[in-house]
Amino acid sequence: MKKLSIIIPLFLFLLLPNSSFAQQQVYSYDAINTTITVNGDATFTVEEQQLFNYEAGTFHQGWRAISLDKISRITDVQVIDGATGQPLQHSSQRLNKTDPDSWGKYTGYTQDGNVNIEWYYDLANTKHLWVLRYVVHGGFSFYKENDRLYWNALTDYSSPIGLASVKVLFPENADLSSMQFDAYREDSYAINKIVQGNNSIYFETPFIQPYEAFTIDIAFPKGIISESAFWKEWLTAYWGYVGSGIAAVLGVLFSLLYWYRTERYGKGRGVIIAQYEPPQQLRPAMAEVLVKEKITEKTWPATIIDLAVRGYIAIKEEPEDKLVVFIRLSLAVILVGILGAISVLVLFVDVPFEGRMPLVLFIAAPILVLIIAYRKEGSIKKSFAPKSYILEKVKEYENDPSLEEYEVKFLRIIFSGIDLVTKEKKNHFSLKEIKKSSSSQRELARLLNLLKDDLYKETDKDTKAFEKAIHKEKYFMFVLFGLTFFFAMLNKIQIIDLENQLHFLVFVCAIVVAVVIAFIKFESRLSHEGYLLKEDWLGFKLYLETAEKYRMQNLTPDIFEKYLPYAMIFGIEKKWAKSFEGIHMQPPSWYGSSSVGMAAGISSGTSFSPVGFSSSFSSSFSSAFASAGGGGGGGGSAGGGGGGG
Numbered sequence: 001m002k003k004l005s006i007i008i009p010l011f012l013f014l015l016l017p018n019s020s021f022a023q024q025q026v027y028s029y030d031a032i033n034t035t036i037t038v039n040g041d042a043t044f045t046v047e048e049q050q051l052f053n054y055e056a057g058t059f060h061q062g063w064r065a066i067s068l069d070k071i072s073r074i075t076d077v078q079v080i081d082g083a084t085g086q087p088l089q090h091s092s093q094r095l096n097k098t099d100p101d102s103w104g105k106y107t108g109y110t111q112d113g114n115v116n117i118e119w120y121y122d123l124a125n126t127k128h129l130w131v132l133r134y135v136v137h138g139g140f141s142f143y144k145e146n147d148r149l150y151w152n153a154l155t156d157y158s159s160p161i162g163l164a165s166v167k168v169l170f171p172e173n174a175d176l177s178s179m180q181f182d183a184y185r186e187d188s189y190a191i192n193k194i195v196q197g198n199n200s201i202y203f204e205t206p207f208i209q210p211y212e213a214f215t216i217d218i219a220f221p222k223g224i225i226s227e228s229a230f231w232k233e234w235l236t237a238y239w240g241y242v243g244s245g246i247a248a249v250l251g252v253l254f255s256l257l258y259w260y261r262t263e264r265y266g267k268g269r270g271v272i273i274a275q276y277e278p279p280q281q282l283r284p285a286m287a288e289v290l291v292k293e294k295i296t297e298k299t300w301p302a303t304i305i306d307l308a309v310r311g312y313i314a315i316k317e318e319p320e321d322k323l324v325v326f327i328r329l330s331l332a333v334i335l336v337g338i339l340g341a342i343s344v345l346v347l348f349v350d351v352p353f354e355g356r357m358p359l360v361l362f363i364a365a366p367i368l369v370l371i372i373a374y375r376k377e378g379s380i381k382k383s384f385a386p387k388s389y390i391l392e393k394v395k396e397y398e399n400d401p402s403l404e405e406y407e408v409k410f411l412r413i414i415f416s417g418i419d420l421v422t423k424e425k426k427n428h429f430s431l432k433e434i435k436k437s438s439s440s441q442r443e444l445a446r447l448l449n450l451l452k453d454d455l456y457k458e459t460d461k462d463t464k465a466f467e468k469a470i471h472k473e474k475y476f477m478f479v480l481f482g483l484t485f486f487f488a489m490l491n492k493i494q495i496i497d498l499e500n501q502l503h504f505l506v507f508v509c510a511i512v513v514a515v516v517i518a519f520i521k522f523e524s525r526l527s528h529e530g531y532l533l534k535e536d537w538l539g540f541k542l543y544l545e546t547a548e549k550y551r552m553q554n555l556t557p558d559i560f561e562k563y564l565p566y567a568m569i570f571g572i573e574k575k576w577a578k579s580f581e582g583i584h585m586q587p588p589s590w591y592g593s594s595s596v597g598m599a600a601g602i603s604s605g606t607s608f609s610p611v612g613f614s615s616s617f618s619s620s621f622s623s624a625f626a627s628a629g630g631g632g633g634g635g636g637s638a639g640g641g642g643g644g645g
Contacts, residue, residue, distance in 0.1 A: 025057030029161040030127065032208075034153050037169045042140055042230035044149070049082065058124040064132055065156065072237040074115040082129025086485045088119055091534075095120055100584045137237055142227050146219045154214040161167040161208035166216050174224050180219040181218040232597060240501020242506035251512035254635040255519050267531040274543045278566060279536035283404055284462070288569040291472055291537050293524050294453055301621035302565040308590040309561050313413065314399055315591045315617070317386040318432055324444040342427025382412075387616045391429040394590070404462075406455045413447045431620060441592065465530025468523060479518040483511060541570045547579040550630045560610055573618050577610035587611060 030051040037045040052062070065072055079088045081104075095102035097120050106119035117132060141148040166183070170176070176195055183191045183203045191205040203216055235242060266288045278287065284302040288295060326375045395409045397403055414429040434440050456470045474510045487507050526534060545566050547555060562582050567576035587608040 025059065027053040027057075027059065028053050028055065028159045029157070031163040031165070032154065032157075032161050033164075034150075035168045035169065036166065038149070038174075038226055040171055040229070042225045042227070043132065043135050043137050044139060044235055045076075045135050050130045050132065050491070051082075051127060051128050052123075052130065053125055054125060056125065057546040058122070060103070060120060062119045062130055066117070066134070066153075067124055067152070068110070068113050068115060070139075071136055072234055074108075074134050074136060075133040076133070077106075077108045077115075077119065078116060078131075078133040080131040080133070090507055094118060100483050111153055118385060119588065130635055131414070137233050138230065140230060142222075142230065145185045145222075145227060146224055147227075148217070149167055150538070151216045152213060152215045154212070156211055159209050159372060163204070163206050164214050165204040166214075166219060167196070167200065167203075168201045168216065170201075170220070171224060172199055173587070174199050175199065175221060177179065177319045179218060179220045181216070183217065184213075184215045186212050208418065211492060217595065234616060238501070240505040243505045247505070247509050249511050251516050255516055258520060259523070260530040262525055265530075267526070267528060268535045268597060272535060272542055273539045274546070275536050275539035278542055280463070282537075283407065284569050285406070285455055286404070286459045287537055287566060289456060289470065290463060290465055290526075290530070291569075292542075293526075295455065296569075297622040298568045298571065298618065299455075300410070300448065303407065304414075304621065305563040305568065305617070307407065307411070309588075310402075311564070312394055312403075312592070313590065314392040314394050316390045317592075318394065318430070387620055388430075388432040388435075389617065390431070393427040398504060406451060406458050409451055409454060413444070413451065416447075432595065463533065464532065465526055465533050466524055468521075468525040468532075469529045470524035472548050479514055479522075480511070483514045487511075540566065541572070544570065544576050545572055547576065553609075555579060555583065557583070557588075561588050564614065567614075568618055573614040574611060577614040580610045615616070 005245070030053050032050075032051070035047045035049075037047075038431045048064070050062075063077075068074070080086065081088065089106040089395075091105045094107050094109065095118075100122070103119040103122050106117065108115060108117050110116070114136075117134075119130070121128075135327055139149065139151065140151065150166070151166075153159065154164055176199065179201070181193065183193060183200050183205070184562075185191060185205055187207070187209060187210070189205055189207055191203060192201045194204075195203050201218065205214065207215055219241050245333060271583075282290065284306050285295065287298055288302070304313060304315070308315050323575045393411075393415050397408055400408070403411075414428060434444060460466050460469045487510070497584065526553060544563060557580075560577070564573060564576065567573040591613070
């Protein structure tokens with residue numbers, strides 16, 4: 001029992017707060033007096049006399065954070081012991097504040113948009129004056145009528161300040177009578193604003209609360225400071241970034257001039273002449289590569305139509321899911337009804353114009369979407385029930401000499417699935433099935449991406465239209481990615497510092513030089529003959545775009561389906577199909593309904609709508625293959641905080 005009576009008080013003693021063992025730190029500022037000296041070179045020197053009152057505890061570090069918002073930089077930092085007048089020794093890195101070897105030293109560093117000053121000492125239960133000096137660059141604002149100094153002398157100080165003052169000293173030739181000046185703080189205490197002598201303005205206010213801001217604002221006549229000196233200083237402060245920007249612009253200009261010299265100047269006839277047949281009878285995908293030097297989401301849908309016209313594929317429309325269509329249409333009707341009711345209420349309710357506008361926009365947006373969908377698909381029903389298709393293999397394609405190699409590989413890709421019932425290779429491709437399976441979409445994307453390179457190589461080989469092969473363009477991105485990764489790793493392991501302007505300039509120049517060299521070496525480029533062939537294809541596009549005026553001459557259903565794939569790669573399939581409006585057309589032999597064997601797109605009897613089919617098929621397959629991987633100077637703000645610990 002005696003032992004227990006000793007243990008319990010000891011246990012309770014150990015539970016007491018840390019302040020029982022180490023005295024809590026408490027400090028405040030008796031005063032912070034700031035003197036700002038305006039220099040003629042558009043800088044100003046700041047001296048802050050901070051009188052600390054270390055009320056309780058032992059302190060080893062003071063700190064001051066100066067915001068770089070709307071100023072260029074802070075230089076010439078000094079920390080002076082106010083008691084002795086001796087400057088503290090500068091350290092290039094942050095130190096351990098409890099290490100006696102650190103006392104009497106200070107450091108500065110930039111972090112989170114602030115210049116941070118830390119100084120180290122050993123003080124307790126005393127008052128002590130610390131003096132901070134630094135030069136502010138880019139702290140003035142320049143306007144048409146006057147110039148301005150706007151300075152947050154105090155913002156984020158965590159302890160109360162008994163008295164705060166700011167004295168601004170202008171050059172001797174300054175005319176203070178024409179100046180406008182003011183000061184602001186959040187609390188209601190008065191701010192004294194006094195003109196002292198011929199060249200200074202003094203601001204003073206008591207009892208600054210923790211985190212309260214104290215700001216001065218002076219507008220003074222132009223000519224007191226040099227605006228040209230400001231810009232010279234700005235260029236000096238940001239020379240690395242300015243040089244990097246110039247290097248990037250020069251790189252872009254050089255690349256553009258080189259591109260124009262090698263790909264436009266002196267190439268081709270300069271005149272587009274209508275062509276009435278596909279030049280050199282190139283397949284649609286090859287023609288697109290030649291004209292655009294890339295493939296798009298229209299490449300593979302156009303290839304499907306072309307293969308269907310040539311008898312390798314049959315295209316059938318899949319039946320619609322009537323329940324899904326009904327639900328979508330019902331939701332659309334309900335939405336339109338609700339919006340209509342809201343619009344009626346808006347008309348009769350007394351709402352200010354400013355309040356009506358958001359409601360009008362809210363109502364108009366979905367209605368506009370419905371209108372766009374209607375104009376695109378031709379009916380509301382089609383907008384909410386886009387058609388889906390099945391591709392069926394019609395004849396054997398392996399070892400067929402009339403097919404290009406990429407076409408054989410494309411047919412292998414779309415007919416590469418395995419039937420889950422028979423375990424045999426599928427002879428059909430369902431758009432609906434692909435859209436339901438994300439894994440199938442990823443695999444299709446991978447295979448089509450590989451096929452893209454084969455198409456580029458085969459186009460280059462067959463047409464001999466390129467001085468620089470198009471399939472080598474990918475090396476351009478490899479170079480860019482590799483160099484960026486290399487410098488990122490150097491920055492990561494701190495061999496280079498991209499916040500250092502010299503390092504940043506070297507980094508940008510290296511990237512620019514590498515990009516220009518890679519552009520010259522790997523960017524695809526048409527030869528003279530290739531450019532002539534491209535102009536021929538643009539002439540064929542011209543014919544497809546203006547075919548409507550030949551409606552009564554040579555436009556036949558065979559011409560429509562034969563040239564439809566080419567219209568698709570040029571993005572003018574609707575315009576091409578519109579040329580056949582009014583012509584009675586039977587459905588193509590390769591296109592039909594999967595349910596009853598009749599042509600889709602039928603409006604009455606056995607007629608066929610070229611516009612309806614072109615729009616529906618192109619949009620359905622383009623979206624599927626696309627998802628699968630188709631194709632005044634100055635400022636002045638500052639502020640920040642400070643403290644001790």
